[in-house]
Amino acid sequence: MKLQAYENPVLRGFSGDPSICRSADGRGYYLVTSSFEYFPGVPLHYSEDLVHWELVNYVLKRREQLDLTDVPPSGGLWAPTIRCHEGRYYMTTTNRTMGGNFYVWTDDPRGDWSDPVFVDLDGIDPSFTFDGGHVYYYGACPAPDGTPGISMMEIDIATGKALTDIRFLWAGSGNRSPEAPHIYHIGDWYYLTIAEGGTQFGHMETAARSRNIWGPYEGAPCNPILTNVHTRNPEIQCTGHSDLIQDQNGNWWAVHIGLRMAQKYLSHIGRETFLSPVSWTEDGWPVINGRRWVEIESAGPLLPAYEAKEEPVRDDFEGDQLELCWNYLRNPDLSRYNLKERPGCLTLRGSALRLDDIGSPTVVCRRQKYFDCHMTAKMEFLPEQDGEEAGIAVFLSNEFYYKIGKRRENGEDFLVLEKRAEDFYQQVCKISVEHEKPLYLGIQAERLRYTFRWGYEESDVAIAGYASTRFLSCEVAGRSFTGAFAGMYATGNGRDSAAKAAFDFFEMKPDEESRFADLAT
Incomplete structure (x- = not known):
């Protein structure tokens, strides 16, 4: 054989x-x-x-x-x-x-x-x-x-x-x-x-x-x-x-x-x-x-090779339905997700629910399939009231996540990077950003850490901060049978959002994968 x-x-x-x-x-x-x-x-x-x-x-x-x-x-x-x-x-x-x-x-x-x-x-x-x-x-x-x-x-x-x-x-x-x-x-x-x-x-x-x-x-x-x-x-x-x-x-x-x-x-x-x-x-x-x-x-003893259709690395949201790789948390309110309002964009409108809540916050996400990859999105978001927020996130559950996005506070817009690991919260950065300009948001994934980036141009992005992958691991979270997801979110942080976030694309591109090292840390 x-x-x-x-x-x-x-x-x-x-x-x-x-x-x-x-x-x-x-x-x-x-x-x-x-x-x-x-x-x-x-x-x-x-x-x-x-x-x-x-x-x-x-x-x-x-x-x-x-x-x-x-x-x-x-x-x-x-x-x-x-x-x-x-x-x-x-x-x-x-x-x-x-x-x-x-x-x-x-x-x-x-x-x-x-x-x-x-x-x-x-x-x-x-x-x-x-x-x-x-x-x-x-x-x-x-x-x-x-x-x-x-x-x-x-x-x-x-x-x-x-x-x-x-x-x-x-x-x-x-x-x-x-x-x-x-x-x-x-x-x-x-x-x-x-x-x-x-x-x-x-x-x-x-x-x-x-x-x-x-x-x-x-x-x-x-x-x-x-x-x-x-x-x-x-x-x-x-x-x-x-x-x-x-x-x-x-x-x-x-x-x-x-x-x-x-x-x-x-x-x-x-x-x-x-x-x-x-x-x-x-x-x-x-x-x-x-x-x-x-x-x-x-x-x-393999069978003859089959050419399977691969999931898209980059989704430009050009169709009238989401690609099959996208998922929601629990039963979604589909009125908050729109591919037709702005052709070539996925538009999200946040509810009162946050990523922290048990429910169906406005999140559309896909499985992180690679230890080493970079995830990038272009977002146009003009928040109107305090608390309105949108961005991208990588998460295991409502208690274990990292997110980078734009939020309105006291009449100003800020780029925020925040982490949650159960009862530990940290705001890594808070940077004033221009209201009208679109943002490029990125997460560089490696085996042991995530690097978060942002900028007004795709070719000119700055590092906002870092986070360890260990706090999204199933073993740290405890009774967890799923795995890391990444995607886009919008929220009114406690009240319904009026503003809509338009995502021009989302990319999850694999990088050359590092091999496992038997690390004690």
């Missing part, structure tokens, strides 16, 4: 909890990932070689499908699963904050999906297996005695109603947090794979099997079948939460999460989607990447 080199991760930037299925025509693959508090929900990617992916849709684009009202950071949508059965696509997930487990369906994954069908199964990380005319629905749901593990029932796929009692399947191999189950009927066996150890540095993937889908399940003697715990290369950590797929050539693969470290034990990019080959032991157990640690430079 000829192995070819490829580079992980195959999806950069926050793209955790991947799930994959073959397309109905057999030519390609669809992949979904978690979206938590961001809207639209559940990004949908397509590929024909498993390595090069393009964002083609979101599964949940209507408020009726996805209520994110006041969900906290890393609340909302957790861990989707996608499957294709008899030409119809199904996606199931958990709205952790509002409603529980549900699924939606469509015959055209690039079009609209159905309204949610809720399922009466507690827990998280739901999945389903279509087998022999039956639909089995299961997730991380404890046993009646409270034992953590995987529970399952059969459902009517037309209604979501239970056709059997809920039965407990497996408690895992003995590690904490058994979750993210998938069951595959391969030959005479039903294989159950799950994640264990929590989605931090103890993360791993384990497997069990049974001749009967209801069990009893026997754990693999080679468990864990994937982990980067105790790796000699600390650049990649937290591997696990996988989904298996067989390609057109009969080769097996796993998509799974991993975390690229910016520095030792800290990463602000977030959990990303990795691809690893799957092999089978002599006694019929799957192992991922040969049970070796996953690294950036990977190899496997």
Whole structure:
């Protein structure tokens, strides 16, 4: 078998909890990932070689499908699963904050999906297996005695109603947090794979099997079948939460999460989607990447290369719809975002909400996909009343962000650079600026710091200040499952804004990436 080199991760930037299925025509693959508090929900990617992916849709684009009202950071949508059965696509997930487990369906994954069908199964990380005319629905749901593990029932796929009692399947191999189950009927066996150890540095993937889908399940003697715990290369950590797929050539693969470290034990990019080959032991157990640690430079029996459409480096806002790479915080008030008022510009009008607030402040943002990149925007903003503000920001949540923008105070306009890390606030600079002139605002990202710049001309910008990337890392923030986003914002800082900010472009351009250094700081 000829192995070819490829580079992980195959999806950069926050793209955790991947799930994959073959397309109905057999030519390609669809992949979904978690979206938590961001809207639209559940990004949908397509590929024909498993390595090069393009964002083609979101599964949940209507408020009726996805209520994110006041969900906290890393609340909302957790861990989707996608499957294709008899030409119809199904996606199931958990709205952790509002409603529980549900699924939606469509015959055209690039079009609209159905309204949610809720399922009466507690827990998280739901999945389903279509087998022999039956639909089995299961997730991380404890046993009646409270034992953590995987529970399952059969459902009517037309209604979501239970056709059997809920039965407990497996408690895992003995590690904490058994979750993210998938069951595959391969030959005479039903294989159950799950994640264990929590989605931090103890993360791993384990497997069990049974001749009967209801069990009893026997754990693999080679468990864990994937982990980067105790790796000699600390650049990649937290591997696990996988989904298996067989390609057109009969080769097996796993998509799974991993975390690229910016520095030792800290990463602000977030959990990303990795691809690893799957092999089978002599006694019929799957192992991922040969049970070796996953690294950036990977190899496997690749399919012919697919030319995926890349997300734009620079968006000049020339269309009548935003590019798919843009996201909102929770359910947006779309009347505050306008591409038609000034052709070739995105116009934002701030509400009373700030970046600090749990709600949907006027923010449009995209994933930071590169440790080393520069982000630049041109903004025209003529604030009319005190408190009106607009600019660009890089953030992890409402409590961890950096922003640079223009604000009106006491009848004057100022360029302000401000940081927040939980209960620590700092105003790095406050510079008087001209009211009428447009501003160029920039954020230069490196592995360990951000540099903030501003000016009246793109070719003549000054440094406003610096900020460490560590305070946007998931590990510093605590219970954070997302990653850094960057984009544009507008706010009235406590009252509705009358003035509008017009952004002529936003660019996120990758620079030559520095390599990980095993730093203790």
